[in-house]
Amino acid sequence: MSTLIDRYVQEVGRYLPEKNRSDIRDELRSILNDMLDDRARQAGRAADEEMMVELLREYGEPAKVAASYGRPRYLIGPGIYPQYIKVLNIVFFALTIAFVVLFGIGLMTSAWDMQGFTDSLVDTIANLASAFLTGFAFVTLVFLIIERASEGKVAEAEKWNPRDLPQVEDEMTAQPVSLIVGIVFSLIFLYLFNFSFDKVLIYWITDGGMQSMRFLSDAFRSYIPYISILLGADILLSLWVVIRGRWSSLTKWLEVATNLATAGLAGRMLLPPALVLSESELGQQVSGDFLSGFTITDLHSGIALAVRIALGIIILVALIDAGVSAYNLVRRK
């Protein structure tokens, strides 16, 4: 019948690596017996089970005692934790992009109505969440293995170059790349809407070759002057900021103004008259075999929906941008 101390020592050993197990067990047993003798002497009576229980309880839980013999064990240690977070961010970002793209493609090929859209959206979000979970588990597992393998030794720091440090930026520094991209796109749309409007069509490929179809109504056409003014203002403003290299209070407020005007115009465009050709006008352009499975009504509502979504996104982005800029401007004062 093993004593309490023997059982305790045995239990501690269970948490120890094979290598040191018996050695530590022997030592621990010896120490605990010494401590027990000491207590018995101080108490003036022979050692009994109650004394053992108290001693062991004070000495500590077997698992913790075993742990004190080793190095601190991390799941993902401080050495590689920053990289772990970085990789997680990259994975989540990439997944999100992929799903946004897939969602967009899905929109174009699925049912053309509000129900189909919401279903598709909910579906996508659910799949995205599931993909996040999988990605998280996978990345964590990989880093867990790295931690185990490196046993806490940090990888040699790559030689980093202080010259590679990014410039000090505040929100007033111009971002030339995004501004120039904006200018280019604005120019393209300016040209397209004003000088090449009849080329703004939906294109698709059939056995008979490339086919196209008008989808924007004359009502849309009537908005073009206003769109052009805003595009022009945006181009001039962006050019000015790019040349100067920095935003100023004035240019930022001007940007807020154009954003609000854009949101306003887009909002107005959401109201009647309709921007998309009517069903009959659409139907005239299309031959039977294009519409495998869809009806003209589906086609029409689909296009109308897409246009509304586009306008909605424009409004949203413009308002958010204006809001953030205005907030920062006011805060600086």
Next chain:
Amino acid sequence: MQDTKGIETMVLELRRGVIALAVMAHLREEQYGYSLINTLAETGLEVDQGTLYPLLRRLEGQGWLDSTWKVDGTRPRRYYALNAAGGEALRLLSNEWEKLVDQVNRTIGRES
């Protein structure tokens, strides 16, 4: 109003830094684990077993201590002692310790 908890923590940190040195110094004479705890306590350095025994193993692993099992009556005990390499290490560490004490005393404005 003194932040006694904060001070206690820092004192523990200070003590933790010198425990290895104190242990090695005591082990110029051969001792077994439990007796070492008492010796340390007598000089005012309280160490708990959870810290001491793993430390002894690490010092041995480092090649500074030798250990032997001796049977005292019926009780087998593991005795530790400083070896040659450990003695040299102790000498160097003691020098470092004196330098440190001197530097700190000067920094806090007490002449050593």
